[in-house]
Amino acid sequence: MVIRVLAPAVVSKIAAGEVVERPFSVLKELVENSLDAGSTRIAVELEEGGKSLLRVRDDGKGMGPDDLALAFVQHATSKLVDVDDLDAIVSLGFRGEALASIGSVARARIVTREAESASAFEVRADAGVISAVKPAAGPVGTLVEVRDLFYNVPARRRFLRTASAERARCLDVLTRAALAHCGTAFCLEGARGMDLHAGEALEERVAKLFGKELAQKALPIDYEQAGMRVGGLAIDPDGARRDRSQQYLFVNGRPFQDASITHALREAYREYLMPGKFPVVFLFLGIDPARVDVNVHPTKSELRFVEARLVFSVVRRAVLAALQTRTQRVGARGAAQFDGARSAAAAVPEPVTGFPDLPRGLFGDDGAASRVAEARGGHVVPAPGSGAPAPEVSARLQPTAASQPVTELRREPNPFRAVRHFLVIHDLYILLETEDGFSVVDQHALHERVIYEKLLAQSRSGTVAVQRLLVPEVLDLAPADKEALLEHAAALETAGVLVRDFGGASIKVEGMPAALRRPDPKALVDGLVAELRLGEVPREPHEVLERLHSRACRSAIMAGDRLTEVEILALLEAASKLEHPHNCPHGRPTVLSYSSAQLERYFKRRV
Amino acid sequence: MKILCDRSRLAAGLAPIMPAIPVKETAKPAMKFVHIEAKDDKLVLQGSNMELSIEVTIDSVKIEEPGRALLPAKTFFALINEVTDPTLRIEVVGNRLTLPTSSGKFEMVTSSAEDYPDLSFVADGKGLEIACERFAQQVSATEFACAKEAARYATNGVLLSVIDDRFATVATDGRRLAFMSAKCEGAADIESGWQVLLPHKSLQATVRAITALTSGQPNATLTIFVTANMALFVLPQARVAMTVIQGVFPDYLSAIPRGCKSYIEFNKALLEANVRRTTVMTDDSNPAVRLVFEGSQARFSSEAAGLGAAETAMDVTMQGPGGTIVFNPAFILEILKVSKEDLVHFEFDDENSPGKFVLSADEELEQLYVIMPITGL
Numbered sequence: 001m002v003i004r005v006l007a008p009a010v011v012s013k014i015a016a017g018e019v020v021e022r023p024f025s026v027l028k029e030l031v032e033n034s035l036d037a038g039s040t041r042i043a044v045e046l047e048e049g050g051k052s053l054l055r056v057r058d059d060g061k062g063m064g065p066d067d068l069a070l071a072f073v074q075h076a077t078s079k080l081v082d083v084d085d086l087d088a089i090v091s092l093g094f095r096g097e098a099l100a101s102i103g104s105v106a107r108a109r110i111v112t113r114e115a116e117s118a119s120a121f122e123v124r125a126d127a128g129v130i131s132a133v134k135p136a137a138g139p140v141g142t143l144v145e146v147r148d149l150f151y152n153v154p155a156r157r158r159f160l161r162t163a164s165a166e167r168a169r170c171l172d173v174l175t176r177a178a179l180a181h182c183g184t185a186f187c188l189e190g191a192r193g194m195d196l197h198a199g200e201a202l203e204e205r206v207a208k209l210f211g212k213e214l215a216q217k218a219l220p221i222d223y224e225q226a227g228m229r230v231g232g233l234a235i236d237p238d239g240a241r242r243d244r245s246q247q248y249l250f251v252n253g254r255p256f257q258d259a260s261i262t263h264a265l266r267e268a269y270r271e272y273l274m275p276g277k278f279p280v281v282f283l284f285l286g287i288d289p290a291r292v293d294v295n296v297h298p299t300k301s302e303l304r305f306v307e308a309r310l311v312f313s314v315v316r317r318a319v320l321a322a323l324q325t326r327t328q329r330v331g332a333r334g335a336a337q338f339d340g341a342r343s344a345a346a347a348v349p350e351p352v353t354g355f356p357d358l359p360r361g362l363f364g365d366d367g368a369a370s371r372v373a374e375a376r377g378g379h380v381v382p383a384p385g386s387g388a389p390a391p392e393v394s395a396r397l398q399p400t401a402a403s404q405p406v407t408e409l410r411r412e413p414n415p416f417r418a419v420r421h422f423l424v425i426h427d428l429y430i431l432l433e434t435e436d437g438f439s440v441v442d443q444h445a446l447h448e449r450v451i452y453e454k455l456l457a458q459s460r461s462g463t464v465a466v467q468r469l470l471v472p473e474v475l476d477l478a479p480a481d482k483e484a485l486l487e488h489a490a491a492l493e494t495a496g497v498l499v500r501d502f503g504g505a506s507i508k509v510e511g512m513p514a515a516l517r518r519p520d521p522k523a524l525v526d527g528l529v530a531e532l533r534l535g536e537v538p539r540e541p542h543e544v545l546e547r548l549h550s551r552a553c554r555s556a557i558m559a560g561d562r563l564t565e566v567e568i569l570a571l572l573e574a575a576s577k578l579e580h581p582h583n584c585p586h587g588r589p590t591v592l593s594y595s596s597a598q599l600e601r602y603f604k605r606r607v
Numbered sequence: 608m609k610i611l612c613d614r615s616r617l618a619a620g621l622a623p624i625m626p627a628i629p630v631k632e633t634a635k636p637a638m639k640f641v642h643i644e645a646k647d648d649k650l651v652l653q654g655s656n657m658e659l660s661i662e663v664t665i666d667s668v669k670i671e672e673p674g675r676a677l678l679p680a681k682t683f684f685a686l687i688n689e690v691t692d693p694t695l696r697i698e699v700v701g702n703r704l705t706l707p708t709s710s711g712k713f714e715m716v717t718s719s720a721e722d723y724p725d726l727s728f729v730a731d732g733k734g735l736e737i738a739c740e741r742f743a744q745q746v747s748a749t750e751f752a753c754a755k756e757a758a759r760y761a762t763n764g765v766l767l768s769v770i771d772d773r774f775a776t777v778a779t780d781g782r783r784l785a786f787m788s789a790k791c792e793g794a795a796d797i798e799s800g801w802q803v804l805l806p807h808k809s810l811q812a813t814v815r816a817i818t819a820l821t822s823g824q825p826n827a828t829l830t831i832f833v834t835a836n837m838a839l840f841v842l843p844q845a846r847v848a849m850t851v852i853q854g855v856f857p858d859y860l861s862a863i864p865r866g867c868k869s870y871i872e873f874n875k876a877l878l879e880a881n882v883r884r885t886t887v888m889t890d891d892s893n894p895a896v897r898l899v900f901e902g903s904q905a906r907f908s909s910e911a912a913g914l915g916a917a918e919t920a921m922d923v924t925m926q927g928p929g930g931t932i933v934f935n936p937a938f939i940l941e942i943l944k945v946s947k948e949d950l951v952h953f954e955f956d957d958e959n960s961p962g963k964f965v966l967s968a969d970e971e972l973e974q975l976y977v978i979m980p981i982t983g984l
Binding site for chain 2: 455463574
């Protein structure tokens with residue numbers, strides 16, 4: 001076998017394969033360019049799901065003939081100048097690969113015009129062959145047309161999916177872009193849902209893209225800590241899905257995927273969701289560009305945070321803070337089950353209003369070029385297709401010293417505070433007459449929550465009662481697990497779990513929190529080891545306890561346990577003081593409420 | 608099948624079987640029935656949940672037509688307890704039971720006896736003979752301390768063992784331990800080291816059955832046979848078989864403190880009253896009562912956030928330096944519940960070491976309880 005240097009045409013085709021995978025990746029690159037050019041309107045047309053034609057038209061600042069001549073040249077970009085720029089990338093594109101890659105695997109054409117230019121200019125690329133720049137007719141902005149994608153790479157073309165499947169992926173790309181850039185209008189020809197106006201609020205976008213029902217369940221996220229700002233919308237646990245497909249993550253306006261952030265979301269929702277359910281979240285993270293590396297993969301969908309654990313913690317806290325503002329929705333869900341779809345619609349509570357204005361400068365309507373300018377100390381690099389200088393950059397990117405949620409919390413009403421009478425059903429459910437209707441309580445789930453919150457309070461105050469074990473529970477662990485566990489022995493001890501080295505591969509558990517009526521040292525240790533394996537190290541003792549007890553809090557009264565009247569009253573009294581009374585630590589609901597109005601509608605007392 | 612039998616004896620024979628009948632739905636529907644077989648002037652009743660099987664034999668029954676049948680256990684038991692005729696004539700033809708009485712006639716649907724599994728009551732090897740009363744006493748005095756959660760399987764039962772010439776029962780849930788041993792003549796014929804771990808629910812049912820079947824017979828004895836998987840209890844009129852727990856019971860002997868620094872003697876009634884009073888000011892998340900021993904006084908205190916605090920005191924007899932120790936009050940109260948003595952002895956070293964309650968420590972009977980302290984408060 002002889003080693004040969006590949007021909008430039010072959011190299012460009014191979015490189016194109018990394019950036020341009022399918023029509024949606026072409027669309028993603030073109031939309032990013034339009035956004036970087038400060039466009040206020042982006043219109044997209046697709047034929048055969050983008051396989052035969054993909055056209056993006058924007059009203060950005062356009063390009064002059066000199067820049068246009070370099071548009072299809074590989075590694076030609078307006079967004080970077082030197083290697084230092086890579087440390088603080090804020091524009092969506094920066095690699096200078098996209099247009100060159102597209103031009104090498106399709107028939108592409110760019111028509112662009114700057115505002116001050118008398119005419120537009122056009123350049124074409126066909127399988128890597130770039131034409132001369134010629135004058136053309138066209139409005140201010142840029143039009144990019146990509147025809148017959150992969151026509152010269154049959155192996156790639158064979159792997160394209162059906163037109164409808166490709167169109168769906170393109171729609172997803174536009175959805176993500178539209179969520180991140182509410183200041184820009186988006187439209188996709190033939191897609192009624194994708195007709196979005198410039199300047200819409202995020203919740204309006206969510207309502208248009210995902211439906212009003214979902215938007216009504218949105219809880220605003222607005223949190224700032226350690227120089228990071230987290231915004232967006234967390235959808236009420238009622239709106240959870242069976243997959244993660246509606247978790248939209250953005251960092252500095254850039255869509256991304258990150259297992260750690262996904263995990264942070266799961267942790268934040270852990271007490272609210274049953275296993276197998278995944279939260280719906282639109283999360284925008286604002287962070288100093290120097291603290292995140294977006295140059296990890298050609299598609300820029302993956303990134304690395306310099307302080308991954310800190311980001312995890314901030315995101316988790318931000319979403320938790322949002323969830324604490326839940327409004328009463330349980331009654332609405334009850335009505336849906338109780339009164340059928342018709343009354344369910346009527347029973348949906350008033351839409352949540354008063355969303356705080358999202359930090360638009362950071363997440364929404366300013367152009368990415370502005371962020372480039374900020375990162376580069378005000379030096380704006382004209383992007384292909386862009387013209388206007390960047391607007392003033394949001395000061396929200398600047399680190400702040402204080403660590404505090406900025407949202408004023410709106411607590412969900414505690415349904416156990418105005419109980420009049422009760423009735424026990426099947427030694428499992430407690431029926432409560434409340435001020436405005438009645439509630440059905442799961443005695444086991446509610447008691448779990450009561451115990452859990454008491455344990456947390458103890459842990460936070462540093463007074464966890466530890467029940468010493470008669471015979472220490474000896475457990476064998478893998479060397480790495482053992483080391484990681486013992487490293488956190490002090491935090492565990494503060495949380496009431498006494499763990500000691502027992503030589504070899506073993507550890508011994510000498511004590512457990514006294515409040516656990518049915519302690520299971522093995523389950524506790526297994527749970528903690530699983531957390532440590534994920535790299536999620538709880539830093540505070542109460543965090544340790546929170547994680548352990550949500551897994552192993554099996555001390556509650558069980559279904560079928562017959563409670564005396566005094567015990568029920570004590571349980572309700574304790575429940576009336578709960579911070580989060582609506583879910584057990586494992587996410588199951590504790591109470592289902594019906595209002596008098598719902599009953600009146602059902603019994604036709606009110607038409 | 609056609610029989611004539613005494614109603615009260617039939618009811619007394621059925622009662623001990625009922626704990627073996629599963630309450631919830633079971634994969635084997637036949638287990639909801641009691642198996643009844645009439646032959647040789649005897650009526651043999653069997654009930655089982657496959658982990659626990661109980662068989663009771665009723666003598667002197669007039670068998671007009673031998674046979675066997677499966678009767679719905681709960682319904683049949685209720686029926687026999689409701690009718691008042693001293694003698695009952697029970698006839699089973701096909702799948703129908705007929706019971707004519709002076710107050711009316713009852714019919715009940717039965718099931719085919721062929722559906723019932725053959726229950727194993729195999730007596731293998733040499734059995735341990737022990738007085739029924741003593742056996743029941745020892746199990747009742749210890750079984751409450753065993754673990755209730757399914758995860759810690761080996762501590763979900765009571766360990767029966769022979770130590771020299773003594774029969775011992777011991778149970779622990781890892782936080783406290785109950786131990787009782789007594790001289791047992793039958794133990795002399797058994798190899799030292801004989802032991803078996805039995806599930807506490809089955810054992811509870813067995814003790815109830817034994818107590819009911821030997822009521823009014825203070826000298827009644829039973830024999831325990833143990834195989835690898837089963838334990839069999841044989842009484843004159845009954846046999847009880849249960850599956851054993853496979854697992855390693857903790858090394859409990861090393862966990863019993865010996866020769867503690869402080870020795871306290873309590874009046875049981877006063878101790879119970881003081882513990883109860885201070886328990887009022889505890890809650891689920893903080894089930895702890897502090898005991899402070901100074902001079903001839905014991906002080907009890909408790910505190911629960913958002914609830915309040917309590918402090919009481921009583922006179923005691925003490926030897927040693929005293930000190931402080933914190934316990935879960937429920938553990939103390941459970942011990943006092945099974946105590947028949949007026950005095951309770953307590954020993955401990957310090958707040959981090961186990962405390963030992965001794966209810967009896969003579970040659971004939973040793974009854975002690977170990978409770979691990981609560982720390983961190």
